[in-house]
Amino acid sequence: MRICWKPLAPVLALLLLLSGCGEPPSAPEEEARAAYEALLTGDASLLGEEAPFVEPYFSAFAELEYLLMDLDGDGIDELLVQWVEFPGAYNGVFHYEDGALSVWQNDGVELSCRDYPLQDGTMVRQYDHGGSSFRLFRYLPGGETEDMALLYARTAPDNDGDLRPCPCYEVDGREVEEAAFRAALEELVTDRLVPREDWTPRELPEEDGQPPGQAAERGSGLRPPPPSCL
Secondary structure (H helix, E strand, O other): OOOOOOOHHHHHHHHHHHHOOOOOOOOHHHHHHHHHHHHHOOOOHHHHHHHHHHHHHHOOOOOEEEEEEOOOOOOOOEEEEEEOOOOOOOEEEEEEEOOEEEEEEEEOOOOOEEEEEEOOOOEEEEEEOOOEEEEEEEEOOOOOEEEEEEEEEEOOOOOOOOOOOOOEEEEOOEEOOHHHHHHHHHHHOHHHEOOHHHOEEOOOOOOOOOOOOHHHHOOOOOOOOOOOOO
């Protein structure tokens, strides 16, 4: 009688897979998404010591929307969060790495300042006080930033004693005519904005005994008007 020996490796691999012991580890992208989903529900435990500074902005009454985008080019998306239609009320950027979340941006104080992304992952920090400035920058691995461009416009004096030239328009520190400023703003910012439909409204899990849809309505009564833009 002829005995046929079969390799054991495929059999053992199948047994391990069926038992769950050989299940491959989740990909970093999946881990990041799970961490972001937890944060969006208000669980800031992966932020460590930074959690107390973030949790208040993710309360059930905050009307937030979010976007996933790879900002630093490492192949893993960052989480961008902002108040619906008024990012000056809150805007944040969070990064996942090695089982922890880190804060790259967390601003709910400066109502006149907000960060928002462009389609290619470039960020804009727009500050509207005593004029309007648009700082374009990119995130580098580790959360450091690299400046790309700076636009500035002041169309009215801050007060009666303001002696600075007005109106004033600048591109990268160089004074330009209004038409040149607006052309640069359109080319660098407004033509490259992320479409509104790409942002996803945050949906909180329904609490026990809560009527369907009530969770989504808890923050709907507090929506500041959007700021005016140039």
